[in-house]
Amino acid sequence: MITLYDLVFDNDVRPSPFCWRTKLALKHKGLVWRDEPMGFTEKDKIAFAQSQTVPVIHDGTHVVKDSWAIALHLEKAYPGKPLFPDDPAKAHARFVNGWADTSLHILIFPMVVGDMPQTVRPQDRDYIIESRGKRLGTTDFATVQKNAREKGVVAFRQALEPVRRVMKEQPFLSGTAPAYADYILFGSLLWPRSFARDLELLDKEDIVWAWRERMLDLFDGFGRKAKTAVA
Amino acid sequence: MITLYDLVFDNDVRPSPFCWRTKLALKHKGLVWRDEPMGFTEKDKIAFAQSQTVPVIHDGTHVVKDSWAIALHLEKAYPGKPLFPDDPAKAHARFVNGWADTSLHILIFPMVVGDMPQTVRPQDRDYIIESRGKRLGTTDFATVQKNAREKGVVAFRQALEPVRRVMKEQPFLSGTAPAYADYILFGSLLWPRSFARDLELLDKEDIVWAWRERMLDLFDGFGRKAKTAVA
Numbered sequence: 001m002i003t004l005y006d007l008v009f010d011n012d013v014r015p016s017p018f019c020w021r022t023k024l025a026l027k028h029k030g031l032v033w034r035d036e037p038m039g040f041t042e043k044d045k046i047a048f049a050q051s052q053t054v055p056v057i058h059d060g061t062h063v064v065k066d067s068w069a070i071a072l073h074l075e076k077a078y079p080g081k082p083l084f085p086d087d088p089a090k091a092h093a094r095f096v097n098g099w100a101d102t103s104l105h106i107l108i109f110p111m112v113v114g115d116m117p118q119t120v121r122p123q124d125r126d127y128i129i130e131s132r133g134k135r136l137g138t139t140d141f142a143t144v145q146k147n148a149r150e151k152g153v154v155a156f157r158q159a160l161e162p163v164r165r166v167m168k169e170q171p172f173l174s175g176t177a178p179a180y181a182d183y184i185l186f187g188s189l190l191w192p193r194s195f196a197r198d199l200e201l202l203d204k205e206d207i208v209w210a211w212r213e214r215m216l217d218l219f220d221g222f223g224r225k226a227k228t229a230v231a
Numbered sequence: 232m233i234t235l236y237d238l239v240f241d242n243d244v245r246p247s248p249f250c251w252r253t254k255l256a257l258k259h260k261g262l263v264w265r266d267e268p269m270g271f272t273e274k275d276k277i278a279f280a281q282s283q284t285v286p287v288i289h290d291g292t293h294v295v296k297d298s299w300a301i302a303l304h305l306e307k308a309y310p311g312k313p314l315f316p317d318d319p320a321k322a323h324a325r326f327v328n329g330w331a332d333t334s335l336h337i338l339i340f341p342m343v344v345g346d347m348p349q350t351v352r353p354q355d356r357d358y359i360i361e362s363r364g365k366r367l368g369t370t371d372f373a374t375v376q377k378n379a380r381e382k383g384v385v386a387f388r389q390a391l392e393p394v395r396r397v398m399k400e401q402p403f404l405s406g407t408a409p410a411y412a413d414y415i416l417f418g419s420l421l422w423p424r425s426f427a428r429d430l431e432l433l434d435k436e437d438i439v440w441a442w443r444e445r446m447l448d449l450f451d452g453f454g455r456k457a458k459t460a461v462a
Contacts, residue, residue, distance in 0.1 A: 087406055088320035091397050095323065095404070098393030103334060162329030166322050173326070175318055 001034055002026070003058040005046050008037035010121045013229045015194035017105070020187030020223075021067040022055040025180060027219040029078050033057075040124040040131075068097055071180055083180035093181040096173065100188050103159050108188065110136070111152045112196040114145025119195040119229040149199065156201050160208055167207045171214070178218060186215040186223065195229040232265055233257070234289040236277050239268035241352045244460045246425035248336070251418030251454075252298040253286040256411060258450040260309050264288075271355040271362075299328055302411055314411035324412040327404065331419050334390050339419065341367070342383045343427040345376025350426040350460040380430065387432050391439055398438045402445070409449060417446040417454065426460040 004023065007016035014020075014037070026033055038045045038054055049056040051065035057073070064073045071093075075083050084090035113132055120128050133139035163185065166173055173181040189212055192199055202209045216224040235254065238247035245251075245268070257264050269276045269285055280287040282296035288304070295304045302324075306314050315321035344363055351359050364370035394416065397404055404412040420443055423430055433440045447455040 084319075086317065086319060087401075088315075088317060088323055091401065091404065091406060091412075092319055092323035092326065094397045094400060095326065095393045098396035099330065102389065102392045158333065161333045162326045165329035166325045169325060170318075170322060173322065175322060181322075 002031060003034045003036055005036045005038050005049075005054045005056040005058075007054050008039055008121065009119050009195055009229060011227065011229060012037065013119065013194050013227050015191050016054060017100075017187040017191040018053070018067040019055045020190045021180075021183050022057065022070050024183035024186065024219075024222075025071050025074055025083055027222055028083060028179070028183070029074060029081050031074070031078060039121045040127050068094070083183075085175075085179065089174065089179065089181075092174070093179070093184065096181045096184050099162070100184050104156070104185075104188050107152055107156045107159060108192055108201075110144050110148035111156075111199060112145065112192050113148075114141040114143075115196050115229075117141065153199075153201060157203065157206070160206075163211075164207055167211055172211065178215065182211075182215060186212070190223055190226065193228060193230075194226060197230055233262060234265045234267050236267045236269050236280075236285045236287040236289075238285050239270055239352065240350050240426055240460060242458065242460060243268065244350065244425050244458050246422050247285060248331075248418040248422040249284070249298040250286045251421045252411075252414050253288065253301050255414035255417065255450075255453075256302050256305055256314055258453055259314060259410065259414070260305060260312050262305070262309060270352045271358050299325070314414075316410065320405065320410065320412075323405075324410070324415065327412045327415050330393070331415050335387070335416075335419050338383055338387045338390060339423055339432075341375050341379035342387075342430060343376070343423050344379075345372040345374075346427050346460075348372065384430075384432060388434065388437070391437075394442075395438055398442055403442065409446065413442075413446060417443070421454055421457065424459060424461075425457060428461055 004019070004026070006014050006019045006023070009015055036045065043052060046054060046056045049063045049065045053065070055067055055070060056063070056065045057070050059073070059077065062073060062077070064070045071083055084093055113136065116128050116132065117125050129139050132141065136144055138144065163173065170176060172178045173185060189201065192201060202212060235250070235257070237245050237250045237254070240246055267276065274283060277285060277287045280294045280296045286298055286301060287294070287296045288301050290304070290308065293304060293308070295301045302314055315324055344367065347359050347363065348356050360370050363372065367375055369375065394404065401407060403409045404416060420432065423432060433443060
């Protein structure tokens with residue numbers, strides 16, 4: 001049985017874009033797993049993996065940290081229903097992975113940070129204010145968020161241009177069916193969706209909106225049914 | 232015989248990143264072509280193709296504009312030595328294409344625009360100052376360039392992170408050998424290399440530097456031997 005350590009906010013909300021990659025990869029392969037929620041101040045739970053961050057999986061004798069390493073592990077251990085059908089698909093996913101981690105997340109983070117203190121578990125609130133305050137150079141997250149959203153939504157939509165180019169030629173980033181490259185981008189979008197208030201990163205007319213709808217329907221609505229902190 | 236319309240600066244320098252994609256694709260397939268240089272004020276030369284920009288190719292009865300459309304045409308007409316070995320490779324190249332056009336070129340352009348008036352053909356100088364001046368809102372290109380380079384080199388190196396992630400796992404963006412995804416990025420780097428003075432976009436320790444060296448060696452040093460306006 002696979003155990004997945006997954007970041008948890010208050011009310012069992014699970015926002016981590018990196019953990020979403022792993023959950024979607026597990027679903028893709030038809031694997032079941034035992035879920036182990038971990039709050040920001042419970043890092044002792046993953047100390048056995050020499051990791052400070054989730055996702056971490058414990059799979060038999062294998063302990064694997066980092067979403068990309070987990071994807072590679074799952075592909076090797078469970079080769080059916082491949083996440084990367086071949087080497088070019090793997091290179092494509094690796095590129096998308098690096099692009100999301102840097103170009104996308106750097107835009108999303110300041111647009112959602114203001115909603116974090118109210119949505120993390122109460123016992124994690126001080127930790128978030130201190131750690132994210134250090135990163136931002138201020139603890140006035142509400143102002144950071146307000147300012148970031150003014151230009152950030154437009155910048156985010158522009159940053160998606162490479163995705164649009166691909167989706168003009170095929171329904172999913174990975175081809176005619178979703179695979180790991182799609183789960184990466186979808187995870188990045190499920191992150192704000194799970195707890196950021198009054199934020200819509202996509203335009204309804206955008207080809208990426210329609211793709212997201214298809215992704216939300218996958219695996220019996222696995223993403224769509226996920227708990228959110230948003231009313 | 233294929234005719235390629237290729238942007239020309241003074242002294243027969245050929246900087247266009249989009250034309251480089253096509254020239255490298257032609258080399259990849261082992262095709263020969265007739266070269267037709269076109270200055271900025273000679274757009275009448277490509278009017279027959281209903282295009283305002285190069286590359287344009289004339290291949291038998293086919294007239295094709297836009298580097299991506301040309302790549303698709305070449306792949307169909309000359310299927311040997313594929314630019315995209317399969318559909319995932321094509322999606323990968325399409326993504327890299329959109330990413331270079333937007334994320335990379337937006338960073339490179341202001342860092343090289345100051346060197347354009349002195350390096351285009353004398354008869355194209357006024358056109359460049361007027362058209363690029365309109366885009367920039369100023370004709371003081373030297374100041375734009377100076378300011379852009381202050382933070383732009385660092386930003387460019389950061390933007391290459393997705394490339395680095397892939398190249399940690401394989402020697403070329405396309406896999407064990409170069410293909411179209413590599414030509415896209417290489418074309419973007421040959422652009423400043425051909426005419427921008429005192430600008431080095433890469434760090435010698437960067438894995439991308441070593442990749443660029445390999446790319447410069449390709450096709451008997453085709454990129455390395457290209458004329459430049461730089462002493």
